[in-house]
Amino acid sequence: MTESFDAVEVIMAKRDGHRLTDPQIDWVVDAYTRGVVADEQMAALAMAILLNGMDRPEIARWTAAMIASGERMDFSGLSRPTADKHSTGGVGDKITLPLAPLVAACGVAVPQLSGRGLGHTGGTLDKLESIPGWRADLTNAEILAQLDDVGAVICAAGPGLAPADKKLYALRDVTGTVEAIPLIASSIMSKKIAEGTGSLVLDVKVGSGAFMKEIDQARELAATMVALGQDAGVATVALLTDMSTPLGMTAGNAIEVTESVEVLAGGGPGDVVELTLALAREMLAAAGRPDVDPADALADGRAMDVWRRMVRAQGGDPDAPLARPRETHEVRAAA
Incomplete structure (x- = not known):
């Protein structure tokens, strides 16, 4: 399969303070999920995002790409509202x-x-x-x-x-x-x-x-x-x-x-x-x-x-005794 982008080029774009395009975001999230983008490459991109940020359209597209990597659930059939x-x-x-x-x-x-x-x-x-x-x-x-x-x-x-x-x-x-x-x-x-x-x-x-x-x-x-x-x-x-x-x-x-x-x-x-x-x-x-x-x-x-x-x-026993810490340290607020 021919990849649409090169991971290093995407990393460099964000490292140099540029905004990522929608196709770049869609590709890098999908490619990371598929294992094409390695952990060390995504780590470098994450650090570039930490240092240089993203604008609102970038964040929205990144979020949409994360959602698109999997399935969506539907609770509309329930008899009560959800929160x-x-x-x-x-x-x-x-x-x-x-x-x-x-x-x-x-x-x-x-x-x-x-x-x-x-x-x-x-x-x-x-x-x-x-x-x-x-x-x-x-x-x-x-x-x-x-x-x-x-x-x-x-x-x-x-x-x-x-x-x-x-x-x-x-x-x-x-x-x-x-x-x-x-x-x-x-x-x-x-x-x-x-x-x-x-x-x-x-x-x-x-x-x-x-x-x-x-x-x-x-x-x-x-x-x-x-x-x-x-x-x-x-x-x-x-x-x-x-x-x-x-x-x-x-x-x-x-x-x-x-x-x-x-x-x-x-x-x-x-x-x-x-x-x-x-x-x-x-x-x-x-x-x-x-x-x-x-x-x-x-x-x-x-x-x-x-x-x-x-x-x-979920298989638990609400009446079962729970573990207690072997050591405790009480910290009291100053009067």
Whole structure:
């Protein structure tokens, strides 16, 4: 097969500050997915993008090329609207765990396709895998069936969903290009758009424990992702939330699950509860249910019921004891 472009020429174009053409972007994403563009070449291009950036049309085309590398899901047959949430990650960010069952308990289906740890941040799937028996990998048919029955699913994106992103996601983690805003935005939004959710709430972290250290960076990332979502017909909103201190009182897979269950039981740290409810209200409003108060579903146990059903549906035991850290260190705030 004769290739349309040469990888080195594409790398040099971005290295020298030029914008990439639509055909160049389409080719390089497809060729990387096929293995024609090597990891070291894509690493060089990712670094050039980090240093020289992309304009909005470039980012939109890169995102579209990532989506086109795989399949698209369709939740239009469900009896309830869908809403998803994505966080850019931080220390102790366990919000997805109580949030997905809470929103489902309020009548909105939550197809939460989550990831693993990236950089210094913990991954939602890594945390849930501390529950004995729980499995992250589901077929599309299993995802649809669980959404229809339980109302919420937290799982890994299937191999057919934006496979280009799966390769690039892992590469960015080991090449110092995690913070590239065009690559963050296209990575998140390619999966969310291909996933087929009807609405999306973005939790963009800013502060010392986030990838975005400065508020202007966070605003740029949020605006870029909202524009990508809206252009694709997905109702998208973003919140900028503080990550200058860890969320909650724990950082670690199993102990963050335990803390999340405490929130679902009506307790838990105040900051985790506050952010969970804020994001739930945004998701419900985006899905057309602004009249529902998610605090009621926490108080009356409906959210906990959905959590237990969700865990069981994916092979986990919600009553199983979770691992405890062998060593703990308590850090107290100054009086």
